[in-house]
Amino acid sequence: MGNNISTISKTxxxxxxxxAYLEKLxxxxxxxxxxxxxxxxxxxxxxxxxxxxxxxxxxxxxxxTIFEGSKYPxxxxxxxIGLILNAKKxxxxxxxxxxxxxxxxxxxxxxxxxxxxxxxxxxxxxxIVEMDEAYVGGKKRKAPSNHPSISSVNxxxxxxxxxxxxxxxxxxxxxxxxxxxxxxxxxxxxxxxKANVNTNTSIVMTDKLPxxxxxxxxxxHLTIDxxxxxxxxxVHVNTIEGFWSIVKNSIKGNxxxxxxxxxxxxxxxxxxxxxRRDAKHDLFKExxxxxxxxxxxxxxxxxxxxxxxxxxxxxxxVKC
Numbered sequence: 001m002g003n004n005i006s007t008i009s010k011t012x013x014x015x016x017x018x019x020a021y022l023e024k025l026x027x028x029x030x031x032x033x034x035x036x037x038x039x040x041x042x043x044x045x046x047x048x049x050x051x052x053x054x055x056x057x058x059x060x061x062x063x064x065t066i067f068e069g070s071k072y073p074x075x076x077x078x079x080x081i082g083l084i085l086n087a088k089k090x091x092x093x094x095x096x097x098x099x100x101x102x103x104x105x106x107x108x109x110x111x112x113x114x115x116x117x118x119x120x121x122x123x124x125x126x127x128i129v130e131m132d133e134a135y136v137g138g139k140k141r142k143a144p145s146n147h148p149s150i151s152s153v154n155x156x157x158x159x160x161x162x163x164x165x166x167x168x169x170x171x172x173x174x175x176x177x178x179x180x181x182x183x184x185x186x187x188x189x190x191x192x193x194k195a196n197v198n199t200n201t202s203i204v205m206t207d208k209l210p211x212x213x214x215x216x217x218x219x220x221h222l223t224i225d226x227x228x229x230x231x232x233x234x235v236h237v238n239t240i241e242g243f244w245s246i247v248k249n250s251i252k253g254n255x256x257x258x259x260x261x262x263x264x265x266x267x268x269x270x271x272x273x274x275x276r277r278d279a280k281h282d283l284f285k286e287x288x289x290x291x292x293x294x295x296x297x298x299x300x301x302x303x304x305x306x307x308x309x310x311x312x313x314x315x316x317x318v319k320c
Contacts, residue, residue: 005086
């Protein structure tokens with residue numbers, strides 16, 4: 001089916017249709033209790049609930065998912081998911097509000113829950129990869145209106161400012177991984193590299209930032225001096241810099257401003273969409289399979305724990 005909005009609207013126009021689809025994805029005909037992992041359950045007639053006979057508790061297919069506890073109609077949830085999946089450069093909660101019909105607060109919260117289901121646990125990059133940092137938030141300083149020369153005023157953008165640093169690694173013709181990083185230290189960058197790149201099979205391209213210098217101790221490492229040019233044969237970081245332009249234009253054009261607290265969630269979305277840019281499979285189905293797995297990132301509009309711990313999980317700590 002894909003994530004065609006018209007098809008989603010027609011196929012899942014009622015709560016019953018949505019529940020049936022989610023049950024098929026999650027259980028495929030054999031209902032399993034989330035409390036015991038067994039099928040010793042009884043259907044509650046006339047409802048979406050099942051009774052776990054071992055624990056004497058009721059549950060539904062929504063238990064432990066991004067849909068749990070939400071009073072927002074499931075057909076509109078499905079529409080919002082389709083809109084976000086189709087928005088290659090992001091979509092603001094205000095636009096979701098207009099397209100689906102909701103309050104702004106509901107559109108924002110539903111969108112944030114959807115991003116929870118976009119978190120990728122297992123991404124390993126290989127071959128030629130590029131690593132670079134970027135900075136988001138705030139504005140560059142402007143010269144006073146009566147100042148004769150803007151060049152003599154501090155208009156720095158990026159390093160040395162109060163902007164939020166983010167770091168990314170992209171495999172050429174492959175996936176990207178992102179992280180909000182507190183400080184651009186060698187240890188932080190090295191940890192991020194080791195968690196996401198197969199250092200035995202990869203060549204890493206970076207710029208001349210001193211914090212990257214020790215990379216050569218663990219991986220084949222080539223650098224490009226931007227003071228002399230932006231590419232020298234295969235040595236460049238143009239792929240990741242092109243991705244940064246997508247992220248920054250998305251923030252500027254759709255969200256205007258994003259708080260540092262919730263920035264990681266928006267990076268999750270940018271990463272998820274980019275990594276499926278050439279996908280030929282059913283993206284809607286793939287996402288919904290994730291959506292019916294347990295996703296508990298937010299409670300009462302607030303992250304359940306430190307955002308960086310929610311959205312960034314080191315590959316080596318997860319069984320793929």
